[in-house]
Amino acid sequence: MALPPLGSRHLLARPLRSVPGLVPLLLPLLLALPVWAGANCPCQDPALCRPISHHPDFEVFVFHVGEKTWKSYDWSQITTIVLFGAYDSELMCYAHSKGARVVLKGDVSLKSIMDPNFRASWIAQQVQLAKAQHMDGINLDIEQELSCSSPAYNALTALVKETTDAFHREIEGSQVTFDVNWSPRYTDRCYNYTGIADACDFVFVMSYDEHNPVWSECIAAANAPYDMTLTGYDDFIKRGVNPKKLVMGLPWYGYDYTCLSLSEDHVCATATTRSPPCRGVSTHQVPYKIIMKQVNRSLSGIQWNKDQKSPYYNYKDSDGRIHQVWFDNPESISLKAAYIRSHGLLGIGMWNANCLDYSADPIAKQQTEDMWKALKPKL
Ligand SMILES: *[C@@H]1O[C@H](CO)[C@@H](O)[C@H](O)[C@H]1NC(C)=O
Ligand SMILES: *[C@@H]1O[C@H](CO)[C@@H](O)[C@H](O)[C@H]1NC(C)=O
Numbered sequence: 023m024a025l026p027p028l029g030s031r032h033l034l035a036r037p038l039r040s041v042p043g044l045v046p047l048l049l050p051l052l053l054a055l056p057v058w059a060g061a062n063c064p065c066q067d068p069a070l071c072r073p074i075s076h077h078p079d080f081e082v083f084v085f086h087v088g089e090k091t092w093k094s095y096d097w098s099q100i101t102t103i104v105l106f107g108a109y110d111s112e113l114m115c116y117a118h119s120k121g122a123r124v125v126l127k128g129d130v131s132l133k134s135i136m137d138p139n140f141r142a143s144w145i146a147q148q149v150q151l152a153k154a155q156h157m158d159g160i161n162l163d164i165e166q167e168l169s170c171s172s173p174a175y176n177a178l179t180a181l182v183k184e185t186t187d188a189f190h191r192e193i194e195g196s197q198v199t200f201d202v203n204w205s206p207r208y209t210d211r212c213y214n215y216t217g218i219a220d221a222c223d224f225v226f227v228m229s230y231d232e233h234n235p236v237w238s239e240c241i242a243a244a245n246a247p248y249d250m251t252l253t254g255y256d257d258f259i260k261r262g263v264n265p266k267k268l269v270m271g272l273p274w275y276g277y278d279y280t281c282l283s284l285s286e287d288h289v290c291a292t293a294t295t296r297s298p299p300c301r302g303v304s305t306h307q308v309p310y311k312i313i314m315k316q317v318n319r320s321l322s323g324i325q326w327n328k329d330q331k332s333p334y335y336n337y338k339d340s341d342g343r344i345h346q347v348w349f350d351n352p353e354s355i356s357l358k359a360a361y362i363r364s365h366g367l368l369g370i371g372m373w374n375a376n377c378l379d380y381s382a383d384p385i386a387k388q389q390t391e392d393m394w395k396a397l398k399p400k401l
Pocket of ligand 2: 318
């Protein structure tokens with residue numbers, strides 16, 4: 023490994039050669055130095071390894087799960103990119119060149135965080151990793167069940183506060199965020215939402231996976247119905263969460279349900295309602311890029327459900343079974359995004375950017391562009 027030029031760090035200016043006995047002792051320190059000194063920058067322009075300090079008025083918070091398709095993302099909008107896939111230094115350099123933050127994903131067992139020493143060492147590790155990779159913060163994605171009486175209830179709020187303090191102190195301008203369920207009410211996660219939102223830079227609300235077939239007479243329905251989604255935000259705000267701490271998270275994927283029967287008015291029964299209710303519902307997630315390929319071969323073409331303000335379609339698989347697919351498109355996303363302006367939320371984001379088709383096909387290109395454009399809330 024090449025050492026940084028002498029004199030670039032004052033510690034290195036000492037004549038090491040004259041005290042050979044010290045070299046073995048200093049070597050680990052020397053090796054660690056470039057990491058926290060911001061050296062070892064993989065970018066062509068070393069300035070691109072500096073963390074982003076600008077705080078945008080409007081957040082566009084993007085989850086990236088892998089692959090090189092990030093080159094085709096709409097970088098004119100992105101303010102933060104969360105790396106759920108492997109670290110990619112080229113992506114870091116590129117994001118920084120566009121003024122966008124690149125942040126870690128953080129997950130830790132709620133059982134372990136009750137020990138303050140464990141929290142401190144876990145946080146220190148995350149800060150070190152972020153520094154070593156020239157990153158700008160961390161997104162805490164702790165999607166674990168928690169009861170209100172659990173001792174982890176307060177420990178979780180403490181973890182968020184301590185993580186934020188450590189990152190802000192160690193990486194100038196850095197950002198710490200936390201992912202929350204679509205609703206503070208309909209969840210098995212009893213978190214101190216106000217405390218958590220206050221303790222970090224903002225929370226990302228996962229407004230998807232809202233439909234539970236068991237609650238709705240075992241029929242297929244939207245991933246993020248309009249009214250339900252917005253009620254979730256109303257509830258966070260009623261509990262005292264500052265709207266400026268809320269980023270609306272929308273799905274770029276849908277749900278494919280196998281129908282036991284399909285009525286004339288397109289009601290797809292997914293199971294029988296006899297007890298246990300809705301046993302054996304067959305459903306899986308499907309990304310927007312697959313949906314848009316499949317819709318032209320569908321039985322119905324794109325339909326619109328007025329109550330849920332969501333598109334869907336029906337198709338027949340190769341075994342002759344009928345399916346119903348519910349998803350979000352620019353139309354349903356724009357409707358929900360209007361709430362961001364009317365209620366003063368901080369921004370928007372999606373799970374996840376890789377769900378779109380970034381191929382050269384002109385139809386796919388247009389559809390992908392339209393999805394990115396739908397993130398801009400209309401005035
Ligand atoms: C939430 O956390 C804050 C900060 O720690 C605390 O002041 C508040 O009492 C907590 N609220 C609830 C409902 O536990
Ligand atoms: C699907 O059909 C529409 C309307 O006929 C057409 O404009 C579009 O190009 C088709 N999409 C694909 C991917 O073939």
